[in-house]
Amino acid sequence: MTPFEQFVSERGALSRTEFLEAVREPHVLVDLRPQSTRDSSFLTVRLDKKAVEETRRAGRRVIAPVAKRPGAQNAFAMMITVGRAANNDIVIPDQRVSKFHAYFREEGGRWLLCDANSRNGTLIDGEAAPQQGGAPVAAGARIELAQKLELLFCDPELLFEHVQAARAGA
Numbered sequence: 001m002t003p004f005e006q007f008v009s010e011r012g013a014l015s016r017t018e019f020l021e022a023v024r025e026p027h028v029l030v031d032l033r034p035q036s037t038r039d040s041s042f043l044t045v046r047l048d049k050k051a052v053e054e055t056r057r058a059g060r061r062v063i064a065p066v067a068k069r070p071g072a073q074n075a076f077a078m079m080i081t082v083g084r085a086a087n088n089d090i091v092i093p094d095q096r097v098s099k100f101h102a103y104f105r106e107e108g109g110r111w112l113l114c115d116a117n118s119r120n121g122t123l124i125d126g127e128a129a130p131q132q133g134g135a136p137v138a139a140g141a142r143i144e145l146a147q148k149l150e151l152l153f154c155d156p157e158l159l160f161e162h163v164q165a166a167r168a169g170a
Contacts (some may be wrong), residue, residue, distance in 0.1 A: 001091065004029060004061040004166065012167040019160045026066045026111060027159050028143070029152040030092065064090045066104050066111065066153075079103035082145070083116070096120050096146035102129065104137070111137045111153070120146035 011019060066080050069089045081088040085099040092101070098118040105112050112134030115122040122129040123144040129135050137143070139155035154162060 001030065001062040001064045004063045007063045008163050008166045012163050016160055019163070020156050023156045023159060026139070026153060026155050027063050028066060028090065029154060029162065030062050030064065031150045032060070032062060032092075032094070066090070076103065079105050081116075092145065092149065094146065094149055097149065098146070101145055105134060107134075113137045113143065118146070 011022065014022060067089070068077075068080060080090065081100060081103045082090045082092060082097075083099050083101040084092055084094065084097045088100065098116070098120070100116045101118040102113060102115050102122045105114070113122065113124055113129050114134040115129040115131050117131055121144075124135050124137060125142055126144075127135070129143075137153050139153065139158045141153040143151040143153060145151065152162075
């Protein structure tokens with residue numbers, strides 16, 4: 001995961017065409033500000049605890065591509081896994097997120113999201129994500145993990161708009 005501010009500083013000056021050539025996969029914008037600030041020292045995380053706490057206090061968002069991470073060592077080659085365990089493709093460092101919480105998969109040119117029998121659930125635009133088959137996820141879909149952790153699903157076009165808005169200070 002990359003702090004969104006860093007992503008904006010690295011790609012914000014690109015034209016729309018340059019941006020869309022450089023960013024081909026969808027991304028999720030993750031708001032790491034949890035409702036609880038309980039100690040989470042037992043977490044398996046890819047970010048160190050100090051960085052997570054700084055992100056939470058600052059209210060910053062992070063961004064992650066919806067893609068298999070390089071060198072991924074999980075058994076789910078056809079899925080983009082989401083969870084707090086370090087072997088997921090998208091690691092969410094929050095104690096309410098299950099070790100393997102949900103997964104994305106692409107089918108017929110569209111993205112689907114499935115809940116992986118998580119303890120605290122997965123919602124897509126307020127509706128429960130199924131555990132079998134998946135539900136379509138379109139650009140702009142609001143995904144909620146573990147009762148309040150928000151993700152915004154962005155295709156490259158929508159992501160460009162968010163980057164430009166952040167650059168403009170909106």
